[in-house]
Every structure is written in structure tokens, then in C-alpha cells.
Amino acid sequence: MTALVIGVDGGGTSTRCVVATVSGEVAGRGYGGGSNILSSADPGGSLRGALLAALAGLDPGEVTAGVFGLAGGDSARERTEAVAAEAWRAAGLPGRPSVVSDALAAFAGATAEASGAVLIAGTGAVAARIDDRRVTGRADGYGWLLGDEGSGTWIGRRAVRAVLASVDGRAAPTALLGCFGDAAEPAPSRSPEQAGPGPAAPGPLGSAGSAPSAPSAPSAQEIVRLVHAGIAESGPAWLARLAPAVEAAARDGDAAATAILDEAARRLAATVGALGPVSGPLVLAGSLLTEPTLLAGKVRAGLAGTVVTARDSAAGAAALALHAAGAGAVPDPLAAHRRLIG
Structure with missing residues (x-):
């Protein structure tokens, strides 16, 4: 046995x-x-x-x-x-x-060390101080409604708000509107074996992760309907499906998407900074920080000490x-x- x-x-x-x-x-x-x-x-x-x-x-x-x-x-x-x-x-x-x-x-x-710190940014976001394999301090991790700043869900919410502001004339046009092409239902998620720990599943963009070549222009009401339907079916984590679209749009120079990622990086840095000085490595976890994303680069640029990828x-x-x-x-x-x- x-x-x-x-x-x-x-x-x-x-x-x-x-x-x-x-x-x-x-x-x-x-x-x-x-x-x-x-x-x-x-x-x-x-x-x-x-x-x-x-x-x-x-x-x-x-x-x-x-x-x-x-x-x-x-x-x-x-x-x-x-x-x-x-x-x-x-x-x-x-x-x-x-x-x-x-x-x-x-x-x-990520490490067999007993003490250090960890910053997670995937569907949610949280930072924690670890001492002798116990959490002795934490910052954020309060869920999509009250916190998780800089997470995939947070980024998705900001993307929806940016699109709505663009559609009704409060902000300049943004490529993020392509997320809602025909205001159709989001594509099915990948299997759990493929999904990974963060917001990797495709959403309304389709499996390629980019906007359709000639999307129609949905109304603000159609976008709101789509978002509420997605959340009702899959929970608030549905919003995190938009994070890859924000990444793609920022790489193409979209101002709204870039601003969202810049703010996400600032908030994540503030979250881990709230723990104060720690002894041991800082582990970065969650797909937004472990994959080669723009957000990961922005966050890493502001960190000091030993940084380990989960x-x-x-x-x-x-x-x-x-x-x-x-x-x-x-x-x-x-x-x-x-x-x-x-």
C-alpha cells in the first residue's frame, strides 16, 4: 500500500x-x-x-x-x-x-522555501506574506465586486466600461468594441484541461483572440445585455474572458486598452507593496503574470529582490x-x- x-x-x-x-x-x-x-x-x-x-x-x-x-x-x-x-x-x-x-x-x-511573498493575478488578484508556510498578511483578494484590482475580471470590467463610454460618445473610439462584434453570445470556453489558472478562455472574440474583420456596431444596450447574460450563465469570472482582448488591443497601440493595463499594473504593484518588506522570494502567479503578457512586463519592471515565477x-x-x-x-x-x- x-x-x-x-x-x-x-x-x-x-x-x-x-x-x-x-x-x-x-x-x-x-x-x-x-x-x-x-x-x-x-x-x-x-x-x-x-x-x-x-x-x-x-x-x-x-x-x-x-x-x-x-x-x-x-x-x-x-x-x-x-x-x-x-x-x-x-x-x-x-x-x-x-x-x-x-x-x-x-x-x-514555486519554491520549497518556508517564507516569502506571493502576488496572484489571474481571474482574481491577491498578495500575501508567507511565514513558515502560513499566510501572516494579505492585501486585496476581496472578490470581483469589492476588489481583485488588476485581475482579469477587473480588466474585463474596465474594458466593458471603456467600450460603453466609446459607444455613447463619452470617450474616443476603441478597438475593444470588436469584442462585441455582433453582440452575439460568447464562444464556448476551452476544456478545463486547457483553461489554465487564469483568464485564458476565449470570449466573444472567438478562438483566435482577435476581433472579427468587419464587426457590426452594437448598441450600448446590446452590449449590456450580452455582459449580463454572460455573467448570469458563467458567473462574474465571465468578465475575465475579455482580458486577452485588452492585451491584444494594447499590443496594437489602442489607447484605451493601454490605459487599462497601465492602471492594472499600478494597482497590482500597490497590492504587493502593501505587505511591506518581506524576507524570501516573491512568487508571481496567475496567467496574467506567468505568461509573457504586457501586464507581466509592466509589473515586473517595478519589483525588486528575488522574483520567482509560479x-x-x-x-x-x-x-x-x-x-x-x-x-x-x-x-x-x-x-x-x-x-x-x-
């Missing part, structure tokens, strides 16, 4: 699950839709699906510990823990998982489970941690 641990990384767009042995080898992986309690349409279903996929062919009775790193959990702790526990039971797993901030899982997935937050959550399982179950948690995150 080989003892196993489980790590889950759940964000607004996708959920990833890793099953690992106590020596640090990956035994299974699974994926699901978004599981942010504050913005995803079906968090419990996404967690359950990712767990079941990762456990395929494995014995759930061999699992000794589990850690869920979930976005939005700090703002709705009781509900998040209840949803996580229900998904755990539905997968036939013994005991209960621990629920931690997605920031802690992202940090542990790799696998689900593996990071599994590594936290290795440490939580204790020396009796895991002979060398630090060595297993390093092996697991590569």
Missing part, C-alpha cells in the same frame, strides 16, 4: 488536482471548471470533478491528507470549507481536507499536504516537496 496526498488549486476559471505519493511523485491529475466561491457558477461540481478525475485508477482509502488552495476562500471561509468537505466526501475520501489560501498553494508550488499550484497544495501529514506519514517532507515541484 502506497500512502497518497492530494492537492487542489481552485480559481475562478479552472480547478486543478494533483494526487502525489509521500515521496513526491505525481500519481494522478484531474481538472475541472472554476471553483471560486465568490465568482464561479458551480464550485462544488468543479472540485468533485477534478478530484474524481485525478483519483481514476487509485484507491481513495490510501489518501492520508489533502489541502485545497481555493481563491475566494478567505472571504467566505465557512462556506468554502463546507463545499470542499462535501466534494471530498463525494469522491469517497476519508477524513476532511484542509482549506488554505490559493496564494499559499501558489507559493509552495509553476504548479496544485502540486504546491499537495506539497503542503506532505508537510501537514507529519513525519510519521512522510519520512522527508522537504525532499518530497522539492521533488514534487520539480
Whole structure:
């Protein structure tokens, strides 16, 4: 019998699950839709699906510990823990998982160091100070309605506002209007296996991520209808689907898109700066900061010290489970941690 641990990384767009042995080898992986309690349409279903996929062919009775790193959990702790526990039971797993901030899982997935800081910008946005593998300070991460400044959802909201201001004459024309070509319904998202941790799924632009060659000019009312319909169907995380369009328009020199990214970078820098001086590396996580985006370049330009790019937050959550399982179950948690995150 080989003892196993489980790590889950759940964000607004996708959920990833890793099953690992106590020596640090990956035994299974699974994926699901978004599981942010504050913005995803079906968090419990996404967690359950990712767990079941990762456990395929494995014995759930061999699992000794589990850690869920979930976005939005700090703002709705009781509900998040209840949803996580229900998904755990539905997968036939013994005991209960621990629920931690997605920031802690992202940090542990990038480094085996015990202390430092992490800045996440994907569907949501948050910064956290890490001391001895515990979150001891945080800034933002308050959800799409009250915070997450500089996130994909924040960028999407700003893009919609810029388009509406352009359509009704309050602002100059912007290429972002192409997002709403014929005011048609948004294209289907990619599969969870492809979606990644941030706003990578295509929206109204289509799979190519660029505006149609000859879009019609929708009215402001049609745009409002489309946005509300998208949010009603997929949750507020739907707005983050517009972030790649803002990136593309800014690369083409669109003034409105460039201004949105400049402001997003300033807000993200302010978020991590609010933590004050930290010892250890700063981990950048979330697709807006780990992929070669304009926003990532703008944010990095204002950072000092050792900056590390996040790799696998689900593996990071599994590594936290290795440490939580204790020396009796895991002979060398630090060595297993390093092996697991590569």
C-alpha cells in the first residue's frame, strides 16, 4: 500500500488536482471548471470533478491528507470549507481536507522555501506574506465586486466600461468594441484541461483572440445585455474572458486598452507593496503574470529582490499536504516537496 496526498488549486476559471505519493511523485491529475466561491457558477461540481478525475485508477482509502488552495476562500471561509468537505466526501475520501489560501498553494508550488511573498493575478488578484508556510498578511483578494484590482475580471470590467463610454460618445473610439462584434453570445470556453489558472478562455472574440474583420456596431444596450447574460450563465469570472482582448488591443497601440493595463499594473504593484518588506522570494502567479503578457512586463519592471515565477499550484497544495501529514506519514517532507515541484 502506497500512502497518497492530494492537492487542489481552485480559481475562478479552472480547478486543478494533483494526487502525489509521500515521496513526491505525481500519481494522478484531474481538472475541472472554476471553483471560486465568490465568482464561479458551480464550485462544488468543479472540485468533485477534478478530484474524481485525478483519483481514476487509485484507491481513495490510501489518501492520508489533502489541502485545497481555493481563491475566494478567505472571504467566505465557512462556506468554502463546507463545499470542499462535501466534494471530498463525494469522491469517497476519508477524513476532511484542509482549506488554505490559493496564494499559499501558489507559493509552495514555486519554491520549497518556508517564507516569502506571493502576488496572484489571474481571474482574481491577491498578495500575501508567507511565514513558515502560513499566510501572516494579505492585501486585496476581496472578490470581483469589492476588489481583485488588476485581475482579469477587473480588466474585463474596465474594458466593458471603456467600450460603453466609446459607444455613447463619452470617450474616443476603441478597438475593444470588436469584442462585441455582433453582440452575439460568447464562444464556448476551452476544456478545463486547457483553461489554465487564469483568464485564458476565449470570449466573444472567438478562438483566435482577435476581433472579427468587419464587426457590426452594437448598441450600448446590446452590449449590456450580452455582459449580463454572460455573467448570469458563467458567473462574474465571465468578465475575465475579455482580458486577452485588452492585451491584444494594447499590443496594437489602442489607447484605451493601454490605459487599462497601465492602471492594472499600478494597482497590482500597490497590492504587493502593501505587505511591506518581506524576507524570501516573491512568487508571481496567475496567467496574467506567468505568461509573457504586457501586464507581466509592466509589473515586473517595478519589483525588486528575488522574483520567482509560479509553476504548479496544485502540486504546491499537495506539497503542503506532505508537510501537514507529519513525519510519521512522510519520512522527508522537504525532499518530497522539492521533488514534487520539480
